[in-house]
Amino acid sequence: MFAQSVLAESNSLYVGDMIFYIVSLVILMLLVKKFAWGPVVKMMQDRADKIANDIDSAETSREEATKLAEKRESELQNSRSEAATIVGNAKQSGESQRTQIITTAQNEAQALKENGQHDAEQAREDALKSAKDDVANLSIEIASKIIHKELSASDQKALIDSYIEGLGKE
Amino acid sequence: MGGDAYTFKLFGLMFNWTNVLSGLAVFAIVFFLLFWLSRKLTMKPTGKQNVLEWFVDFTNGIVQGQMPAEFAPRYSFLGFFLFIFIFVANQFGLILQFGWGGHELLRSPTADPVITMTLSFSIMVLTHFVGVAQKGIFKYLKGYVKPYALLLPINLFEEFGNFLTLGLRLFGNIYAGELLMKMIAGLALPDGHLSLGVIYALPLSVLWQGFSVFIGAIQAYVFVTLTSVYISHKIAEE
Numbered sequence: 123m124f125a126q127s128v129l130a131e132s133n134s135l136y137v138g139d140m141i142f143y144i145v146s147l148v149i150l151m152l153l154v155k156k157f158a159w160g161p162v163v164k165m166m167q168d169r170a171d172k173i174a175n176d177i178d179s180a181e182t183s184r185e186e187a188t189k190l191a192e193k194r195e196s197e198l199q200n201s202r203s204e205a206a207t208i209v210g211n212a213k214q215s216g217e218s219q220r221t222q223i224i225t226t227a228q229n230e231a232q233a234l235k236e237n238g239q240h241d242a243e244q245a246r247e248d249a250l251k252s253a254k255d256d257v258a259n260l261s262i263e264i265a266s267k268i269i270h271k272e273l274s275a276s277d278q279k280a281l282i283d284s285y286i287e288g289l290g291k292e
Numbered sequence: 293m294g295g296d297a298y299t300f301k302l303f304g305l306m307f308n309w310t311n312v313l314s315g316l317a318v319f320a321i322v323f324f325l326l327f328w329l330s331r332k333l334t335m336k337p338t339g340k341q342n343v344l345e346w347f348v349d350f351t352n353g354i355v356q357g358q359m360p361a362e363f364a365p366r367y368s369f370l371g372f373f374l375f376i377f378i379f380v381a382n383q384f385g386l387i388l389q390f391g392w393g394g395h396e397l398l399r400s401p402t403a404d405p406v407i408t409m410t411l412s413f414s415i416m417v418l419t420h421f422v423g424v425a426q427k428g429i430f431k432y433l434k435g436y437v438k439p440y441a442l443l444l445p446i447n448l449f450e451e452f453g454n455f456l457t458l459g460l461r462l463f464g465n466i467y468a469g470e471l472l473m474k475m476i477a478g479l480a481l482p483d484g485h486l487s488l489g490v491i492y493a494l495p496l497s498v499l500w501q502g503f504s505v506f507i508g509a510i511q512a513y514v515f516v517t518l519t520s521v522y523i524s525h526k527i528a529e530e
Contacts, residue, residue, distance in 0.1 A: 136306045136307060136308045136406050137305050137306060138302060138303075138305030138306050138307035139306075139307055139308050139311045139312065139315075139404075139407065139410070140410040140413075141305065142307065142311075142312060142315065143315055143411075144410060146315060146316075147377070147411075147414070150319050150322060150323060150373075150377070151369075151373050153323055154322070154323065154373055155373075157323075157326070157327050157330060158326035158327060158329065158330035158344070159326075159330075159348075159369050159373075161330050161333050162330050162333060162341070162345060162348060163348065163369075165334075165335070165337075165341075166345060166348065168335065169335055172335065
């Protein structure tokens with residue numbers, strides 16, 4: 123193929139070369155832009171965006187974490203005071219219950235005691251009453267028995283004496 | 293201009309085989325290198341993705357350093373592409389030079405003034421275009437008579453000088469590097485056969501190649517920096 127080629131005419135300008143280079147450089151530029159420059163610049167841009175986003179989201183999550191910590195702190199405080207209130211309430215109600223129970227028990231005991239006294243009084247009265255009746259009956263019986271019998275003077279005197287004595291005792 | 297390269301004519305235009313083949317090789321290397329580097333991109337970069345991202349960051353840094361922040365993203369791809377292309381083109385001739393029948397076929401495309409001037413011409417056209425697009429034709433033209441109308445010829449000459457120096461600086465550095473490489477190779481192979489000269493030509497060649505890698509990187513950096521400066525100069529409000 124070189125056989126037909128002319129050797130350079132020393133003083134002519136290779137206009138063909140110039141056009142060839144300009145055209146092929148433009149083509150090469152387009153190819154490089156499409157296949158190499160475009161993807162790599164896009165990737166670098168994506169990475170820059172991602173890093174920026176990551177920094178932003180790190181900032182946001184840091185703030186969120188701080189907020190959460192504060193919230194947790196205040197909730198802890200709340201629950202602490204709540205617990206204190208609960209314990210206080212429980213103490214108070216325990217105290218009042220205790221007082222109530224004691225009062226009730228005292229009242230009951232008082233009532234029981236009164237009942238007992240009352241019962242005892244009643245029983246004593248009953249016993250006294252029945253004893254009186256018995257004594258009366260017995261006296262009547264004794265009197266009737268004595269009356270049925272012949273009273274001697276001394277017996278009569280003794281009887282009267284005892285009667286008078288009894289009167290004096292009354 | 294080229295001298296002794298193979299050429300062919302197509303549609304009445306003169307083509308130089310060396311430039312066409314070297315250019316195609318560099319285009320292919322640039323494309324497949326970047327294509328390979330940009331596969332399997334992940335959010336957490338590993339391995340080759342780091343390399344590519346480092347390049348992107350590096351060229352973004354160059355562009356951002358030279359123009360107002362609001363314009364920088366628009367031209368960062370231009371900076372990236374120019375840097376990679378010129379860097380690969382500069383190194384290409386150091387790794388591989390191929391000739392056939394006494395004529396070169398493969399070398400750094402940037403060692404040819406036609407190519408570097410084409411690049412510089414495209415950049416200058418671009419700067420004027422974005423200048424007009426950004427500020428409007430009136431303000432753009434007014435830029436030539438600032439700060440005094442008297443400076444118009446100097447401003448015009450500056451534009452022309454920018455165009456020339458941008459291309460010729462790159463060409464000169466790379467061409468000189470390759471020329472010296474060839475001369476060192478000539479020490480080892482004076483008449484096409486290996487000679488004792490290889491004993492001192494080899495370490496010299498290693499040294500010079502290392503230095504040329506450095507030069508190639510610097511020139512790519514300078515080219516991108518100046519491109520950013522020129523664009524920024526045209527679009528920024530004073």
